[in-house]
Amino acid sequence: MVPSREEAERLLCEGEALHPGPWGNHSRVAARCAERIARACGESADTAYVCGLLHDIGRRFGTRHLGHVVDGYRYMLSLGYDEVARACLTHSFTTMHLSDYVGKNDLTPQEQEILEEAMQGLELTDMDRLIQLCDCLAGADGVMDMEARMADVERRYGYYPEEKREVNRRNRAYFEKRMGRDVYEVVCGGEDTL
């Protein structure tokens, strides 16, 4: 189940009020990218939009690293939005290894258990891959060059796994093949910025 677009927008505004930061606009850009790519692929644009909008909703609980993944996952599950909960979880694990997360592991042992259990046997869907791609395209001020965004993350955290870089490129190539178009042409839709 997923929330309506209006409910998702309300949840994001509420989360931003609790913990303001660039993550709010980053989420809006990711949502708009996701809906455009989904539409171009003949997938549900509404589902893509709300999953993109709420993939970082765990940030409403404060500044955490890997913790925001588990916070968002549990919060969305508590509201019954399991498809969004998936996006909260999988957006950070492009290679499906828990070590894949770029940043600090600040999970409590209990949260670590929840994460491991949730990830066990999980197979990535196209929606998971779409949100991963859009996370990688979305800056807080608009669409970013994917390579520049990965370089920016690397600069901020000091590292960026090569395998993750490769998966991001593969995700881009996969959706471009499905759409038959360049991803930037689709997400920018003729506008300079989103």
Ligand SMILES: [Fe+2]
């Ligand atoms: Fe994100």
